[in-house]
Amino acid sequence: QQQVKQSPQSLIVQKGGISIINCAYENTAFDYFPWYQQFPGKGPALLIAIRPDVSEKKEGRFTISFNKSAKQFSLHIMDSQPGDSATYFCAATIAYSGAGSYQLTFGKGTKLSVIP
Amino acid sequence: NAGVTQTPKFRVLKTGQSMTLLCAQDMNHEYMYWYRQDPGMGLRLIHYSVGEGTTAKGEVPDGYNVSRLKKQNFLLGLESAAPSQTSVYFCASSYSKGLTNYGYTFGSGTRLTVV
Numbered sequence: 001q002q003q004v005k006q007s008p009q010s011l012i013v014q015k016g017g018i019s020i021i022n023c024a025y026e027n028t029a030f031d032y033f034p035w036y037q038q039f040p041g042k043g044p045a046l047l048i049a050i051r052p053d054v055s056e057k058k059e060g061r062f063t064i065s066f067n068k069s070a071k072q073f074s075l076h077i078m079d080s081q082p083g084d085s086a087t088y089f090c091a092a093t094i095a096y097s098g099a100g101s102y103q104l105t106f107g108k109g110t111k112l113s114v115i116p
Numbered sequence: 117n118a119g120v121t122q123t124p125k126f127r128v129l130k131t132g133q134s135m136t137l138l139c140a141q142d143m144n145h146e147y148m149y150w151y152r153q154d155p156g157m158g159l160r161l162i163h164y165s166v167g168e169g170t171t172a173k174g175e176v177p178d179g180y181n182v183s184r185l186k187k188q189n190f191l192l193g194l195e196s197a198a199p200s201q202t203s204v205y206f207c208a209s210s211y212s213k214g215l216t217n218y219g220y221t222f223g224s225g226t227r228l229t230v231v
Contacts, residue, residue, distance in 0.1 A: 009156070036222075041224070041225075042224055042225070043120075043206050043208075043222035043223050043224045043225050044222050046220065089158060089159065103149070103161050103164060103174065104159070104161075106158040106159045106160075108156055108158040109156075
């Protein structure tokens with residue numbers, strides 16, 4: 001059972017364009033939705049995250065849009081640059097329940113290529 | 117500031133051999149995790165630990181064992197390696213403050229090939 005569905009699997013964007021990656025989740029108990037960026041040969045690194053009490057969060061060129069009723073969230077990369085070429089993973093977890101450790105449930109990843 | 121360090125970075129095993137992957141974190145995090153990453157599958161949780169001396173199963177625990185004898189170390193063992201365990205393994209750690217969890221940090225990975 002895949003609890004977080006991510007699309008597309010791969011994405012090619014021209015330099016300066018907008019990259020959009022979408023995720024949908026099933027578990028309504030999830031309360032924290034991070035996005036990770038992974039470069040080849042490296043571990044995933046936290047890029048940006050959102051809680052479901054806000055509909056949008058922006059950090060520089062990266063924006064998360066969140067739709068609680070549709071159980072969907074997306075990552076928008078504005079003015080995409082070749083240096084943004086990486087694999088992006090959405091994730092979801094229960095972070096605020098006080099239940100102890102929080103286990104991230106990941107989407108399958110999107111390989112982004114930004115071409116000059 | 118090393119963060120999360122994994123050793124070794126690469127390893128080739130023959131089917132049936134055993135090995136231990138070591139994860140060390142210097143951030144005093146309570147929680148530690150082992151994930152495996154396979155093409156097109158994302159990252160899947162193998163085992164995790166909420167503190168020294170405690171471990172629990174994740175999504176894909178079969179064929180693996182773990183131990184957390186010291187807070188800063190989390191070991192992943194393969195007793196009898198199988199080709200299906202060829203993967204990139206990532207360790208991660210996090211901490212909590214009150215009811216909130218923070219600071220999920222990944223190591224740089226161990227690429228394991230079982231032939």
